[in-house]
Structure formats: C-alpha cells, structure tokens
Amino acid sequence: MSLRGVELAEIPKETVRVARAVFPxxxxxxxxxxxLGPVFVxxxxxxxFPVRGRPAVSPARLALVSVxxxxxxxxxxxxxxxxxxxxxWKYALSLELTDTGFAFSVLSEFRTRLVEADAGRWVFDAVLxxxxxxGLVKAGKRQRTDATHVLAATRDLNRLEFVVETLRAxxxxxxxxAGDWLAALAxxxxxxxxxxxxxxxxxxxxxxxxxxxGDQCGADGMILLEAVWSLSAPPGPRSLPAVExxxxxxxxxxxxxxxxxxxxxxxxxxxxxxxxxxxxEPEARTGAKRDLGWSGYKVHLxxxxxxxxxxxxxxxxxxxxxxxxxxxxxDIHTTLAGRGLLPDEHLVDAGYIDAExxxxxxxxxxxxxxxxxxxxxxxxxxxxxxxxxxxxxxDWDRHTVTCPGGKQNTIWRETTSHRDTPVTRxxxxxxxxxxxxxxxxxxxxxxxxxxxxxxxxxxxxxQRARAEQDTxxxxxxxxxxxxxxxxxxxAVQAFGLRRSRYRGLFKTRLQHHFTxxxxxxxxxxxxxxxxxxxxxxxxxFAALRPTG
Numbered sequence: 001m002s003l004r005g006v007e008l009a010e011i012p013k014e015t016v017r018v019a020r021a022v023f024p025x026x027x028x029x030x031x032x033x034x035x036l037g038p039v040f041v042x043x044x045x046x047x048x049f050p051v052r053g054r055p056a057v058s059p060a061r062l063a064l065v066s067v068x069x070x071x072x073x074x075x076x077x078x079x080x081x082x083x084x085x086x087x088x089w090k091y092a093l094s095l096e097l098t099d100t101g102f103a104f105s106v107l108s109e110f111r112t113r114l115v116e117a118d119a120g121r122w123v124f125d126a127v128l129x130x131x132x133x134x135g136l137v138k139a140g141k142r143q144r145t146d147a148t149h150v151l152a153a154t155r156d157l158n159r160l161e162f163v164v165e166t167l168r169a170x171x172x173x174x175x176x177x178a179g180d181w182l183a184a185l186a187x188x189x190x191x192x193x194x195x196x197x198x199x200x201x202x203x204x205x206x207x208x209x210x211x212x213x214g215d216q217c218g219a220d221g222m223i224l225l226e227a228v229w230s231l232s233a234p235p236g237p238r239s240l241p242a243v244e245x246x247x248x249x250x251x252x253x254x255x256x257x258x259x260x261x262x263x264x265x266x267x268x269x270x271x272x273x274x275x276x277x278x279x280x281e282p283e284a285r286t287g288a289k290r291d292l293g294w295s296g297y298k299v300h301l302x303x304x305x306x307x308x309x310x311x312x313x314x315x316x317x318x319x320x321x322x323x324x325x326x327x328x329x330x331d332i333h334t335t336l337a338g339r340g341l342l343p344d345e346h347l348v349d350a351g352y353i354d355a356e357x358x359x360x361x362x363x364x365x366x367x368x369x370x371x372x373x374x375x376x377x378x379x380x381x382x383x384x385x386x387x388x389x390x391x392x393x394x395d396w397d398r399h400t401v402t403c404p405g406g407k408q409n410t411i412w413r414e415t416t417s418h419r420d421t422p423v424t425r426x427x428x429x430x431x432x433x434x435x436x437x438x439x440x441x442x443x444x445x446x447x448x449x450x451x452x453x454x455x456x457x458x459x460x461x462x463q464r465a466r467a468e469q470d471t472x473x474x475x476x477x478x479x480x481x482x483x484x485x486x487x488x489x490x491a492v493q494a495f496g497l498r499r500s501r502y503r504g505l506f507k508t509r510l511q512h513h514f515t516x517x518x519x520x521x522x523x524x525x526x527x528x529x530x531x532x533x534x535x536x537x538x539x540x541f542a543a544l545r546p547t548g
Contacts, residue, residue, distance in 0.1 A: 009038055011094045019091040028525040029068060029088040035528060036130040038094070040064055044122055048113040057102045061093050062110040063123050068092065069107070070511075071518035073496060080104035115506050120513035124316065127517040128339065131524060137304060137312045143343035145302040145332060145352065146484040147325060148492065150318070150508065151499040152284040152296035159253070160203055160214050162277060166242075166249045167221045168194040169279040173242040174224070178234045185227050190220060211263060218254040218261045221246060245279050252276060272322040283505040287321025296500060297321055299512050300328055302336070303487050305347070305480055310527035311487070314341045316516040318509040325352035333365050345370055347481035355458035356421070358465065370478055373465045387442050389451050390463065396456045401426045403449065405438045417452075424453045486534070487519075495519060 011033070023030060032039075038060065045059035068089060069079035082089050084101035095101075114120050131137045157165060171194055174182050193216075204210045225247055228237045237243055252275060255264050269275060272286050277295050286295050302315040315332055329352045336342045346361070346369045353371035361369045376388045393402040399412040411427040430448035433439055443449040453459050468474045491497035495515050500508040 009094070011091060012096050015087075015090055015095065015097055018097060019087050022087055027088045028071075028521070029092040031525055031528055032521050033092040035134055035524065036127070037133075038064075039130045040123075040126050044126060045119070048117055048119065057106050057110075059110065061095075062107065063126070064093060065089075066107065066110070066514055067123065067127065067517045067521060070495065070514040071521050076104040076107045079107060111507075111510060115510050118506060118509075120510035124513040124517045125339065127520050128312070128314065128341070131310075131312060131520065132340075136310055136524060136527070137314065137341065138309075139341050140344050141304070141306050142345045142347060142480060143302055143314060143336075143341075144305050144347040144481045144484045145300060145315075145325075145329075146349060146481075146488060147298050147300040147351075148488045148497070149287060149289070149292065149294045149321065150297040150299050150497065150512075151294055152278070152281050153500045153503050154278050154281040154284065154295075156295045157198075157278055160210055160217075161198055162279075163214060163217050163221070163249065163253055164194070164201070164203075165198050166246055166279045167217055167224070168198075170221075170224065170240070170242040170246040173240045174228070174237045177236045177240060181234055181237075185224070187220075193217070193220070214263050215261065218250065218263070221250050222254075222261055225250065242279060245276070245282060249276050249279075273320060281503045283320070285320040285322055294321060297505060297508050298323060299497065300325065300332065301484065301487055301491065301516070302332060302346075303484060304343075305483055310523050311483070311533075312520050312523055313487070313516045314339070316512050318505065318512045320505065325349070326354055326357055329353070329357050329369070330360055330364075333361055333367070337365055342367055344368065345477075347371065347478060347484075349481065350374065355454055355462040355465070358461050359457050371481075372469050372478070373462060375466065387438075389453065392451060394453065394459075401428075401451065403428060403436075403438075403442065405436045405442075407432045407436065409451075422455050424455070426451050426453070486536075491515060491519060494522075 019030060026034070040060035040063045042058055042060045045063070048059065065079055065083055068074075068082070069076075072082075074082065080101055080103065083093065083095070084099075087097075089095075090097060090099065114123070128137060171182070171186075171190070204213055225243075227233055228243055252270050253264055254261050255268065256262075272288075275286065276282060277284055277286055284296050286293065287298060288294075298319050298321050300315075300317040300319070301313055302317075303311050303313045305311055315335055317328055317332060317335075319328060325348065329348065333342065333346070342365055344367060346367060348369060348371040350372045353369055353373055355373065358369050358373075361367050376390070387404055391404050395401070401409045401412075407428060409426040410429045411425075413425045415423060415425055417423045427450045428448045430446065433443060433448040434446070436442070454462065469478075488497075495518060497512070497515055501511050502508060
C-alpha cells in the first residue's frame, strides 16, 4: 500500500446539510469536528506507508475512526459499519453520504503499522494539540498523576500450569517444524502429559505430588532442549520462538541440585521485572500492590485539574506491572516538556516521589512535584527514644557532623548505596560513644554511631518536605490529587482500561493511547455542553459519620 493524501479539511456540503437537519443540536462526533477541526492529516503518518504501491485508505481517517471506535467501545466490524452507515461519523470524517467505507480488517492493519513504528502517541498527541489550538489545554497551573493495574489479555497461570503449558507450546511448534524428528524423540508418556489443553488437564492436588509433577516436567523439558541443540538435530527448531522461551523459562524456574534438575525455591526465583509468566504473552509480568496481585501491565495517567478548564489527560504511560511510579516520573516530566504542557505543580502519591525526583524536577523543569515523601526509616526510629538523623547537625562544607551530645564524627566517606545512588556515610568514634551519657538514646552498637545521608540538596529537600507535609496548608494543597481516582474509574468502567484487548506491551500501549484520546474527546464534549463533573458517591448512611 502507498499513501495518497486526502485531506479532511472540508466537509461535503450535502453531508453538512443533512447532518444539520438530523442533528440540529449537534452530537459528540459533530461537535468534536466543529471545535477541533480535522485533528489528523495524512502527512502525520507518511512514515508508515511506502511511496509506491496500491493506494491506502486515508490514515488520517483511520486514526479518527480508531479514536471514535474506542470512545464508543466498538469492535472493528462495528466501527467499519459506523463509517458506512452513521451520519455523524461521515460528518466528522468529511465523507460523502454515498461513501461505502472500507473493510473492517483495514483497522487491524493500521494498528499493526502504528505498533511497528511505536506511533500510537502520534494519535494521542494530535488530539491534545488540537485541544491546545482551541485554547482548551495549556501549560502551567496544576496536573495530577496516578496509576492503575492492567490485566493481560492471556489467562493467569500458577507456577505448575506455567511450566507445563510452556513445554506444551514448544512441543507444538517443534511438531510443526520437525514432526518426524520429534516423534522419534518423544517418550510415550509425553503424549499423556502434554497433548491436552490446560483446561482439560487435571493436576495433582497434594503439594508433594505437584512438586514431583513439576520436577518431571523440568526433566522432560531438558531432554527436549538438549536434543534441539545436539549436532544430530535439524537446525529449524533451534530458532523457534517457543523453544527460546522454553530455554529462558527453564533457566528461571529450575536448577541443578546434586546433579538432578529441581524446582527453584521461591527465594531463588528472579525478580518480577524479568520473571516470565505465560508462553503466549512474553512481555506480561506479575505485579503486586498491598493485597492485590495481577499479571499484565501498569498504566500511569496524568491530567489537568483546574476548575476553569476541562480536565484532559496530558500523558499516558504504559509499563510492565512491577515498575514503580518513581521510575517513570522523570520520563513523564520530559514528555510533558516536549509537548509544551509542563505544569507548575504536579500532584502525585507517595509511590512517585522522593527527594531525588523533587530535586531533578526543580533543576531540569523548574516545576514543583507535590506528594507525601516517606517518613524516616531506620532502626533508631523503630526503637523508642533513639535519635534519628534529624537530631544531628551537618556542616557540609567542613564534612563534620555533630551529635546531640556535642561529639563530632571521625569518618566522612562519599560512596554509593545498594541502589547505586550517591550517599555520604559518617561514623563517630566508638570510644566517645561508649562513654557518652546519651548513648542509650542514640545507639546500641559497641562500634559507635553510624549515619547515612543523601547528597546535600536531596537531604535538605527531604527534611523540608517532611516538615511541610504535616501542616494544614500542605494538606489542602495536596487534596486536589484525589480527583485523579475519578479519572481512573472512568477509564476502567467506561473505556475498558482494566484489561488489555491485545497481547504484548506495545499493543497494550497503543490501546492506551487510543483510550486516552477517546477520554479526552468525551471530556471535551462534556465541557462544551456544560455537563458538570460527577459528584463523589456517598451513601446516606455514610454521610452521617461523625467528623473526626
């Protein structure tokens, strides 16, 4: 397919006349077109199509159809039918009334091109840019960010199901590539263990029997892997994705103990960020937050929150499930800066913020992240009466620290922490600590008190932030963050954000960009029609709760 530019700037006169007659008060798709204009142009997507070949359907129209599709929760077939049959969509797409549209499979092909170029953000950015040109979103003031979990499209598997299904998937691919070779290799018992689908398989209920079943599966998998890489094996199976996934899974799940392949203990499993969980969605990971565990991804939503403008999503960031907020905050700020939408204040929860993030935001973007920083965490705080590091006076220029008893450190060493971040470690002499009258309130160590500080700028930020967040003024300022929970609720309940429609991180990321653009269109329409924000639901009985 090649790109043949067809601009959406002018709506056919007959389409306008009939649409205005049928919808005299307008409708969401028509209002969006009237206020934002065409939103997309074919030139935005020229990198996705070759210069020569069969002419393609206008990518600008496909992008707008995709956003409208996600706004209404339609399948590809329903969206293609709406292009053919709905007057409001023809108005938004600048189509003649007699236009017959396109085959529904074109939408899937368009998404594939976007995924391969990681270009879903182009669609989201175009909607934001159109809103900005209409004066409906601006830089500065306040924004807020929060995250929610996203379930993978594939089913969740326990550990035994995972290894059995991984081996079964590899056997199926090898059977297609080298069936005769595999038939000679496979033991008769393999057909009983790995022929049936997962839902048709009955696994042992007793723990010892399940462990034995897992060990047997591990041994069978090793036989297959050793055979695949033997000199006598055909070359084809070695390059199969399922065989490579089998190899990686066996490295993570099994280990040799006294020459025998055994299950790894839980403490020996890799961290969740790299731990595989299903052979049918290699990029999905397992996440946990308090009592909640899930397999899939995590999505971070940022939105404006001023009362005199529509609350629009300004950034949407999809990550593997175990990635924490503090790891993405700087990326969020950099992206917002690139869009020209940096806020003056950024309201986030405790998972996003630390002294390092505050320091970088002030230094690089001249903005103020606002969130509750973690309290002092140390053994001295846990033991009643022991001094925490706020009781020590630091002279950063002279590299000296004075304790509450007036003694000074003898060691000042700048090094790195276990997270490879810069820290300063200081130590007081054991002789001075041993005879100090405040020793029982300071340390139990016979080697003297030791302290660890962050770099000066971060240390001072942290001390100031901990003091400020206990004030009533700070609580009122931070209270505006709570509204982002309503955005997540809307995205989950009205736009299907909770579960991925597609397999893989990049396809899920594309879904979220479409969803973010669709939410923005819905919110713009609510703003233009004067529809107020929904009030927080409180039951009549809960409203009677005494204050305090």
